Amino acid sequence: MSARAQILGRYELVVGMEVHAQLATQSKLFCGCAVGFGGPPNTRTCPVCLGHPGTLPVLNAEAFAMVHRIALAFGADVRDATEFDRKNYFYPDLPKGYQISQLHHNVGGGDGREGGRLQLLRSGKFVRMHNVHLEEDAGKLLHLGDGGSVVDLNRAGTPLAEIVTYPDLRSVEEVDDFMDTLTEVLLALEVCRCRMQEGNLRFEASVSVRPRGAEFLGPRTEIKNLNSYAAVRRAVAYEFARQVALLEAGASPRQETRLWDPEEAVPYEQGVPPARRADPALLASLLPEVEGGWRGRTQFMRAKEDAHDYRYFPEPDLPPYAVAPEQLDAWRTSLPELPGARRARYAEELGLPQKAAEALTRERGLAAVFEQLLALEVPAAAAANYVLNPLQAALKERGLSPAESPVSPERLAELHSLIEEDNGLSRDLVFKQVWPRVLDEGLSPREAVAKYGIEGASSDAVVAATDAAWAENPRAVRDLLAGKKKAAGAIVGAVMKRLRGQADPRAIHARIAELLAQTRGED
Amino acid sequence: MTELDPRTPEGIAALARLARLALDPEEARAFGDHMGRMLRWIESLPPARPDLGEALAGPPRRTLRADRVRPSLPPEESLAGAPERAAGGFRVPAVLPGE
Ligand SMILES: [Zn+2]
Numbered sequence: 001m002s003a004r005a006q007i008l009g010r011y012e013l014v015v016g017m018e019v020h021a022q023l024a025t026q027s028k029l030f031c032g033c034a035v036g037f038g039g040p041p042n043t044r045t046c047p048v049c050l051g052h053p054g055t056l057p058v059l060n061a062e063a064f065a066m067v068h069r070i071a072l073a074f075g076a077d078v079r080d081a082t083e084f085d086r087k088n089y090f091y092p093d094l095p096k097g098y099q100i101s102q103l104h105h106n107v108g109g110g111d112g113r114e115g116g117r118l119q120l121l122r123s124g125k126f127v128r129m130h131n132v133h134l135e136e137d138a139g140k141l142l143h144l145g146d147g148g149s150v151v152d153l154n155r156a157g158t159p160l161a162e163i164v165t166y167p168d169l170r171s172v173e174e175v176d177d178f179m180d181t182l183t184e185v186l187l188a189l190e191v192c193r194c195r196m197q198e199g200n201l202r203f204e205a206s207v208s209v210r211p212r213g214a215e216f217l218g219p220r221t222e223i224k225n226l227n228s229y230a231a232v233r234r235a236v237a238y239e240f241a242r243q244v245a246l247l248e249a250g251a252s253p254r255q256e257t258r259l260w261d262p263e264e265a266v267p268y269e270q271g272v273p274p275a276r277r278a279d280p281a282l283l284a285s286l287l288p289e290v291e292g293g294w295r296g297r298t299q300f301m302r303a304k305e306d307a308h309d310y311r312y313f314p315e316p317d318l319p320p321y322a323v324a325p326e327q328l329d330a331w332r333t334s335l336p337e338l339p340g341a342r343r344a345r346y347a348e349e350l351g352l353p354q355k356a357a358e359a360l361t362r363e364r365g366l367a368a369v370f371e372q373l374l375a376l377e378v379p380a381a382a383a384a385n386y387v388l389n390p391l392q393a394a395l396k397e398r399g400l401s402p403a404e405s406p407v408s409p410e411r412l413a414e415l416h417s418l419i420e421e422d423n424g425l426s427r428d429l430v431f432k433q434v435w436p437r438v439l440d441e442g443l444s445p446r447e448a449v450a451k452y453g454i455e456g457a458s459s460d461a462v463v464a465a466t467d468a469a470w471a472e473n474p475r476a477v478r479d480l481l482a483g484k485k486k487a488a489g490a491i492v493g494a495v496m497k498r499l500r501g502q503a504d505p506r507a508i509h510a511r512i513a514e515l516l517a518q519t520r521g522e523d
Numbered sequence: 524m525t526e527l528d529p530r531t532p533e534g535i536a537a538l539a540r541l542a543r544l545a546l547d548p549e550e551a552r553a554f555g556d557h558m559g560r561m562l563r564w565i566e567s568l569p570p571a572r573p574d575l576g577e578a579l580a581g582p583p584r585r586t587l588r589a590d591r592v593r594p595s596l597p598p599e600e601s602l603a604g605a606p607e608r609a610a611g612g613f614r615v616p617a618v619l620p621g622e
Pocket of ligand 1: 031033044046047048049050157
């Protein structure tokens with residue numbers, strides 16, 4: 001065991017996540033301005049989201065429904081009435097001087113209520129959810145580099161669901177599993193576009209470390225500025241190493257907020273006294289080995305004692321919103337099938353092997369293609385095969401997501417018909433000669449067959465080759481006559497070899513059956 | 524939140540810091556006195572916020588808005604009150620992380 005593994009093995013990583021998901025509504029949370037990404041600054045603003053005096057917020061019904069659907073999907077205890085709180089702080093991107101949020105009135109969970117849970121797709125582990133609540137996004141600051149900044153309020157007032165977990169994650173792999181699972185769930189619920197590069201989905205990690213086997217939780221650091229899945233994984237790995245390096249040196253991590261800096265390689269902690277800095281050499285030795293050397297560090301931002309005092313109080317401009325039990329039931333019963341449940345259904349109801357069920361539900365969007373094939377009446381086992389073997393491999397090779405697939409489900413279904421029809425085209429032949437042309441030339445399978453004159457061995461050729469193989473394999477014939485059905489394999493193999501794989505195995509089997517009947521008849 | 528009680532010197536100092544106001548001792552005393560009186564008035568009022576059950580018991584009110592986009596202001600109007608402008612936005616002094 002390496003020294004690194006030995007040292008890290010003495011400690012346990014403990015991670016909780018805080019997620020901000022922009023809800024996929026048309027308009028903002030409290031006004032009719034459009035929700036969007038990019039565009040010229042300050043073109044999607046109005047007196048309400050600019051925070052002008054005398055304006056009043058009016059809650060967006062769709063955002064309200066979406067955040068409830070998220071909470072219900074986790075199985076959270078959902079309130080029958082929702083209220084809002086004001087979170088007060090000054091920042092140039094916050095025009096009102098406060099954010100409308102929920103502190104004690106979370107839509108789901110919070111205040112000792114059941115927050116529900118999320119089952120991770122890869123590991124099957126359950127992560128407990130602390131709460132889900134609704135709040136408004138702030139605007140954006142653009143730094144000018146001349147000592148000034150520009151405020152763009154297009155994003156101000158965009159509805160956000162804040163999703164907070166308990167610190168139940170124990171490794172970088174589990175953090176990754178969590179992010180993928182949550183993304184799948186939010187996409188399935190159609191409540192968030194989940195494009196991290198556009199800031200639709202933002203993760204913050206709370207990281208602490210404790211001696212392996214300990215029950216207590218160590219002081220946690222909150223890491224901000226994580227704008228890709230890779231950034232989250234790297235920042236958590238870095239923070240684990242940094243806190244272990246502190247503990248190994250007899251120091252202890254402190255509760256603080258840190259910023260992820262993806263570029264810098266050298267640990268550097270402005271504002272942190274030397275006694276509380278991790279030893280750079282030890283820290284470097286504990287980081288995961290990366291080709292080309294490790295890059296990225298978390299940087300001290302503020303200590304707990306400097307934490308903001310947000311002076312929360314009930315939002316006086318918004319009334320309490322009652323949710324009728326019938327409404328809750330309607331939301332609950334209209335929830336789509338979530339990835340975990342889908343996996344179970346594929347295995348149990350459709351009879352797919354566990355591995356196939358997992359593979360289909362693991363990668364984003366793959367299950368949708370599979371479902372479309374089922375709708376096109378391709379049997380489940382065959383559909384799973386097409387999606388997982390030729391399609392997924394081709395997508396991987398081209399670096400595409402299933403949603404970007406160059407081959408539509410309709411064409412995959414046509415490929416299936418081509419294989420199944422009695423046209424002399426074997427599965428092998430279709431995959432070797434038809435599929436590449438469907439994939440690269442944008443042809444439909446039948447177009448590819450017509451354009452390239454692809455044809456299987458003629459039935460005469462199959463009969464001739466089978467008869468020849470029958471004569472050359474007396475032992476297999478003897479076994480077949482004795483009722484050993486498996487012996488047909490030797491004859492089929494010989495025919496395929498002779499016809500260079502272009503024969504349809506069903507035609508060969510049919511000829512073998514005829515020959516068997518004839519031989520028995522002669523006896 | 525006793526540390527934010529404006530009737531104490533510490534409370535008024537904390538509130539002034541949160542509101543980004545620089546008060547000299549004279550002003551701090553004056554504001555503390557002022558706010559203390561306001562608080563006493565507020566405390567003497569009956570609770571104005573109806574309790575939840577009462578608020579929900581009344582006839583249903585149209586308090587939710589359908590998710591429909593409405594025209595935003597022309598940027599020229601949005602920026603009308605900006606003390607300074609740059610690059611189509613409100614220009615402000617740079618803010619350091621952690622502030
Ligand atoms: Zn607006």
